[in-house]
Amino acid sequence: MSKDLSKKAAEMLLKGATLLSESCPYCKGVRVMKDGHALCISCGREPEKKDIPKNIPQQESKSTLKEILEKKMRVLSKELEQEKNHEKQQEILKSINSLLETMEKINKNP
Numbered sequence: 001m002s003k004d005l006s007k008k009a010a011e012m013l014l015k016g017a018t019l020l021s022e023s024c025p026y027c028k029g030v031r032v033m034k035d036g037h038a039l040c041i042s043c044g045r046e047p048e049k050k051d052i053p054k055n056i057p058q059q060e061s062k063s064t065l066k067e068i069l070e071k072k073m074r075v076l077s078k079e080l081e082q083e084k085n086h087e088k089q090q091e092i093l094k095s096i097n098s099l100l101e102t103m104e105k106i107n108k109n110p
């Protein structure tokens with residue numbers, strides 16, 4: 001930590017800045033936040049708010065997976081409908097089956 005940066009950080013903290021729980025995305029250093037303005041006290045970079053990675057809530061990631069599965073299911077149903085080859089039909093059915101199993105698992109653990 002350079003002297004100038006620690007001085008700046010101390011000044012910011014005195015003015016009511018808070019320590020950020022999320023570390024700097026560049027150097028994993030400690031950052032202080034004031035008025036939506038974050039400053040890393042290790043490397044001095046000021047990444048924009050949108051650069052801070054946000055953890056996707058569990059619920060959201062689950063519904064997304066469900067959406068993907070439902071989408072896949074529609075594609076497979078269409079394929080099955082148009083498929084004339086019996087062997088391929090069986091393959092598609094297998095995929096649909098495993099999709100259904102996965103969907104069931106998701107629904108059982110909300």
Ligand SMILES: [Zn+2]
Binds near residue numbers: 024028040041043045
């Ligand atoms: Zn940094």
